Amino acid sequence: SSGINAEYGGHEVVLPFLFDVTGYTPISAWFSSLGCSKFVSDTYLVVSPEARGANLGERMIVLSDQLAKERAGCTYSVAMGTGIYSQRIFDKLGYTLVKETRYDEVRMEDGSPLPNLDRVPPEHKSAKLLTKAL
Numbered sequence: 001s002s003g004i005n006a007e008y009g010g011h012e013v014v015l016p017f018l019f020d021v022t023g024y025t026p027i028s029a030w031f032s033s034l035g036c037s038k039f040v041s042d043t044y045l046v047v048s049p050e051a052r053g054a055n056l057g058e059r060m061i062v063l064s065d066q067l068a069k070e071r072a073g074c075t076y077s078v079a080m081g082t083g084i085y086s087q088r089i090f091d092k093l094g095y096t097l098v099k100e101t102r103y104d105e106v107r108m109e110d111g112s113p114l115p116n117l118d119r120v121p122p123e124h125k126s127a128k129l130l131t132k133a134l
Contacts, residue, residue, distance in 0.1 A: 045079075045086050057089045065093075069134040077132045083124040095130035102126045 047057045061079075068074035079095055081087035102125055106114050 045089070047085070052085070057086065058092065061089060061093060065132070065134055075134055077134055079130045079132075081128040081130060083121075087128050087130075090128070090130045090132075093132065095132040098129040098131055100126050100128045 045057055045060060065074075065077045068077065077095070079086075079090050081090050103114055103117060103120060104125075108114065
């Protein structure tokens with residue numbers, strides 16, 4: 001992700017949000033339906049603003065996927081791009097969009113909108129669940 005977890009509310013916000021994006025379907029069950037027993041999850045990707053532009057995020061994802069495939073036998077990678085920067089990286093690396101959820105459409109268990117939505121930069125409008133065969 002592009003830091004939405006750390007910067008805008010922590011796990012009490014991100015976990016309900018992830019359930020909303022995945023439709024309450026456990027990721028492992030979804031991959032099992034594809035005949036995949038091992039997958040890597042590139043869920044948390046954060047590059048500090050000072051380090052952006054050096055392709056660090058892209059290099060981390062490529063290395064993560066490579067290690068998952070070579071050392072653990074993973075056949076798929078799943079990613080949650082929570083900001084425009086990580087979404088661009090996953091798109092560039094050939095990930096396929098599974099589902100997109102706009103932040104302003106997500107509701108907490110009590111029906112209220114995501115907290116601190118006003119602090120989310122306008123270019124970060126949605127989260128995308130993405131996948132790629134390794």
